[in-house]
Amino acid sequence: MEKVLALLLVALAVVYAVPDPRGIVINLENGELCLNSAQCKSKCCRHDTVLSLARCEPKASENSECSAKTLYGVYKKCPCERGLTCEGDKTIMGSITNTNFGICNDAGRSRE
Numbered sequence: 001m002e003k004v005l006a007l008l009l010v011a012l013a014v015v016y017a018v019p020d021p022r023g024i025v026i027n028l029e030n031g032e033l034c035l036n037s038a039q040c041k042s043k044c045c046r047h048d049t050v051l052s053l054a055r056c057e058p059k060a061s062e063n064s065e066c067s068a069k070t071l072y073g074v075y076k077k078c079p080c081e082r083g084l085t086c087e088g089d090k091t092i093m094g095s096i097t098n099t100n101f102g103i104c105n106d107a108g109r110s111r112e
Contacts, residue, residue: 036073
């Protein structure tokens with residue numbers, strides 16, 4: 001047990017000693033393979049189908065399709081850029097079935 005703990009501590013020290021700010025597991029660039037949105041700089045890990053590989057993608061721009069939220073950490077449509085809201089299905093059922101799509105709108109513009 002002590003050997004395993006020592007090996008784990010050495011492995012963690014090596015990972016944190018890497019000078020490159022872009023990690024192997026986090027801070028992934030757009031286009032890189034991911035398992036969860038938390039790994040991506042853009043905070044959007046997206047796949048086309050359940051069987052396709054997920055990749056980091058930029059967030060959705062104004063008037064683009066978007067997902068309000070995800071329960072799984074992987075989107076079919078990326079969430080909106082900062083300052084935009086996703087006008088769509090925000091129910092828990094939409095999140096579970098990953099069909100909670102909408103359109104990114106500027107909240108400030110829609111009030112005017």
